[in-house]
Amino acid sequence: MDFPFSRIQGGVGAPKGFLTSAVSCGIKNPASDRLDLALVYSESPCASAGTFTTNRVRAAPVRVSQSNLRKGDLRAIVANSGNANACTGVQGVTDANAMCDGVAKPLGLKRSEVGVCSTGVIGLPLPMVRVTPKFEELVSKLGPKNGADVAAAIITSDTRTKEIAISFDLDGTRVRIGGCVKGAGMISPSMATMLCFITTDVNLPSACLRKTVLECVEESFNRITIDGDMSTNDSVIVLANGAAGGAPLRRNGKRCKQFREALHWVMLELAKAVVRDGERVTKFVTVKVVGAKTYLDAKKVAEAVCKSALVKSSWNGGDPNWGRIIHAVGYSxxxxxxxxxxxHIGGKAACLGGLQAPTPMDELREVVAAPEFEIVISLNQGSADYTMYSSDLSPEYIDFNRSEYAYWKQARKDGLV
Amino acid sequence: MDFPFSRIQGGVGAPKGFLTSAVSCGIKNPASDRLDLALVYSESPCASAGTFTTNRVRAAPVRVSQSNLRKGDLRAIVANSGNANACTGVQGVTDANAMCDGVAKPLGLKRSEVGVCSTGVIGLPLPMVRVTPKFEELVSKLGPKNGADVAAAIITSDTRTKEIAISFDLDGTRVRIGGCVKGAGMISPSMATMLCFITTDVNLPSACLRKTVLECVEESFNRITIDGDMSTNDSVIVLANGAAGGAPLRRNGKRCKQFREALHWVMLELAKAVVRDGERVTKFVTVKVVGAKTYLDAKKVAEAVCKSALVKSSWNGGDPNWGRIIHAVGYSxxxxxxxxxxxHIGGKAACLGGLQAPTPMDELREVVAAPEFEIVISLNQGSADYTMYSSDLSPEYIDFNRSEYAYWKQARKDGLV
Structure with a gap:
């Protein structure tokens, strides 16, 4: 970001006028007391925007959130981990609506002012019997500047919480953006799925926010891949309540561009954090494709390379295997x-004109031995480029994803299957 | 196959009038005496056909074989393992042509009558210094009914040789088809790549053979996937010398249809053998998509399911995880x-109407505990279908593919890099 900003505390609760809370329901495991139900709430009305999975199999909360956003703006988000509420039919939609109702009533909101998100196993009904009694406590615990609980309540296979908050000046007005993200994106969608909540006290109209969010998601969350699997639950929801004051931003105005830059930076930081925390990931790899005929050509090459099991295996092994990279370029x-x-790998030529470059192999091996490195693929056919952020694929990833049987055993105990 | 046939011995050398041989050059490792250079030769002129990788990065031998097939019919195939001769530029084409010349001259053939195939690591020049001295021995060893040496000489990461031969009656004439295949297809293209040679003594014109081969490949080798990676070297070459006698087959005649059925059966057996011998594979899974609106819809669904890292991980774990299957269906x-x-998994309903079916989980777990099982995905939207043959993805696969450094060390010793 090329204007001054400060990192601040509080995550998704950092912007003015936002309150957050989280409680423990034991959704996945009744014996556990980890946080698994979270609430984000704005004291005043918001502009809001959301982007969701393009998977044709969409979880019930995705359907409900999309429908609510079509009706108007959201002012709150309720989210659970431990169950994706996906492939749950009519019951799933009833449960997702009940989650909205559960917080809307005590907050004096309409059901359609609440966004709802779920993450966890696919195909099992939500154990609402353990969720419903907790809404009162969830609302009563609402407080400022504590996004950390929300970040903690939404993680599943993540090894750590991922949140960020910044403040900066927008033409004399100090504004804030806060966000948190969980898991997975395309990392491990069936157990995890990516959820991201972003709050800001910037004052801008809904239409302007929605367009800006779409652009920023395209250049951040849509640029990451771990295992190439697209989730049924991916959701990014942004709330902007204008509590920082100042005149509303105008689309394409100078302040709007600055806000866009800041929002993009926040989203990209969160997206990269998702890759770094990918399941059993040991390498963070930036793949830049340059010199493509078109944007789409560049994108195809980047995606093929970042999704190739063989390329990812070689990264895991610290092998600067350009042969596998160019073979994926070829089938893209x-x-x-x-x-x-x-x-070029870490700035050193590995392949020039489709042939092996003279760089000594040991120099290249040193680059890919590091936990983070960059690969630049120059197609030398035009001026379009595309960058993706990816990871290796490890034996431990497969091992980790071999079975979700534990989920089924609990659902059986709950009398849900 | 619904007409009588016998399995016979001899593999690619079984059909009348075909001679084969193989020798050891030490291409990958000079200290090893394993077979790594093979020759298939017909004593009389042949009809011939070939299908090759659609990867835009094509190995030199693929380019040369395609070019030779455009000039006319092939009568011999020379192939090596231990080096793919891919991404080797002008030198690669020179070397591939030298391989054709090396056998064409002693056999009295034109260079363009020889097909050439290579398999192994990408990006390193062929050590011709160890190959060239061996052509004489290769040609002098030619003999009948010994396809086994060819099958042995072309394998790389394969754990066993894969060959087959059958004989059957074609309107009173006894004819034979023999074939062998190595590796990998899309299993592990950079170390392996799929090569398949098929010989037959059926009498049919080139145009008829080429069309039949295209159709049969589409319904066999194009239906398998292990890791979703497409090779730079995939080649299927078929030679038909008519030595069995009888009048030439007519395209779309009854005998041609019978031959097509037999050829398809042979190719499908070889294709399935490739999956079963996939790198560190523990499960062979048939995925049938039925009730699709169109053939292309069915194909997209089958490919998405068969390529999903998460679905493959769950197969590895013996987990009948229909949630992961439907999520891949959704993003297809x-x-x-x-x-x-x-x-349906092994004939038992796992998911009905997008929701969990009542089949007890333990019954489904029993099905996927077996080394082979079938999954039927009914879209209930039309009448198109598509079947693919796939495998699990194991932690051992990743581990196996972590590094090809040993290849580079040898190439350095050879003074090639």
Whole structure:
């Protein structure tokens, strides 16, 4: 970001006028007391925006949140971990609506002013019997500047919470953006799925916010991949309550561009944090494709490389294997010419004109031995580029994802299956 | 196959008039005496056909074989393992041509009558210094009914050789088809890549053979996936010398249809053998998609399911996880409706109408505990279907593919890099 900003505490609760809380319901495991139900609430009306999975199998909370956003703006978000409420049919929609109602009533909101998100196993009904009694406590615990509880309540296979908050000046007005994210995105969607909540006290109209959010998501969360699997529950919801004051931003105005830059920066930081915390990930790899004929060609190449099981295996092994990279470039369906392709790893040439470059192998091995490195693939056919953030694939990832049987055993005990 | 046939010995050398041989050059490792250079030769002119990788990065031998097939028919195939001769530029084409010349001259053939295939690591030049001296021995060892040496010489990461031969009556004439295959297909293309050679003494014109081969490959080798990676070297070459006698088959005639059925059966057996021998594979899974609106919708669903790292991980764990299957169905970009999707595992309902079916979990777990099982995904939207053959993804696969450094060390010793 090329204007001054400060990191501040409080995550999604940091912006003015936002209150948050989280409680423990034992959704996945009744014996556990970990936080698994969270609430984000704005004391005043908000502009709001959301982007959701493009999977044709959409979880009930995704359907309900999309429907509510079509009706108007949201002012609160309720979210649970431990169960995705996906592939749960009519009952799933009833349960997602009940989650909205559960917080809307005590807060004096309409059901349609609440966004709802769930994350966890697919195909099992939500154990509402353990969720419903907790709404009162959830609302009563609402307080300022404590986004950490929300960040903690939404994680599943994540090894750590991921949150951020910043403040900066927008033409004389101090404004704040806070956010948290969980898991997974395309990392491990069936157990995890990506949820991201962002709050801001910037004052801007809904239409302007929605367009800005779409642009920023495209250049952050849509640029990451761990295992190439797209979730049924992915949701990014942004609330802007204007509590910082100042005149509303105008679309394409100078302040709007600055806000866009800040929002993009926040989203990209959270997106990268998702990759770094990917299931059993040991490498964070930036893949830049440059010199493509078109944006779409560049995107195809980046996605093919970042999703190749063989490329990811070699990263896991610390092997600077450009042969596997160029083979994925070749099957990407992008327009490429083998004899024009250059591949640089950590700034050192690994492949020039489709052939092995003279860089000593040991120098390249040193680069990929590090936990983070960058690969630049130059197609030398045009001026379009595309950057993705990816990870290795480890034996431990497969091992970790071998079975979700424990979920089923609990659902059986709950009398839900 | 619904007409009588016998399995016979001899593999790719079984059909009349075909001679084969293999020798050891030490291409990958000079200290090893394993077979790594093979030759298939017909004593009389052949009809011939080939299908090759659609990867835009094509190995030199693929380019040369395609070019030779455009010039006319092949009568011999020379192939090596231990080096893919891919991403090797002008030198690679020179080397591939030298391999053709090396056998064409002593056999009295034109260079363009020889098909050439290579398999192994990408990006390192072929150590021709160890290959060239061996052509004489290769040609002098030619003999009948010994396809086994060819099958042995072309394998790389395969754990066993894969060959087959059958004989059957074609309107009173006894004819034979023999074949062998190595590795990998999309299993592990950079170390392995799929090569398949098929010989037959059926008498049929080139045009008829080429069309039949295309159809059969589409319904066999194009239906398998292990890791979703497409090779730079995939090649299927078929030679038909007519040595069995009888009048030439006519396209779309009854005998041609019978031959097509037999060829398809042979290719499918070899394709399935590739999956079963996939790197560190423990499960062979048939995925049938039925009731799709169109063939393309069915194909998209089958491919998404068979390529999903999460679905494959659950197969590895013996987990009948229909939630992960339907999530891949959802992101396949096929036209599906979640509430119409049924999923049967081993004939037992796992998911009905997008929801969990009443089948006890333990019954489903018993099915996927077996080394082979079938999954039927009914979209209930039309009548198109598509079947694929796939495998699990194991922690051992990743571990196995972590590094190809040993190849580079040898190439350095050879003075090639």
């Amino acid at each position: 369906r992008a327009r490429i010419r083998e004899e024009l392709v250059d591949i | 970009r096929a036209r599906i409706r979640e509430e119409l999707v049924d999923i």
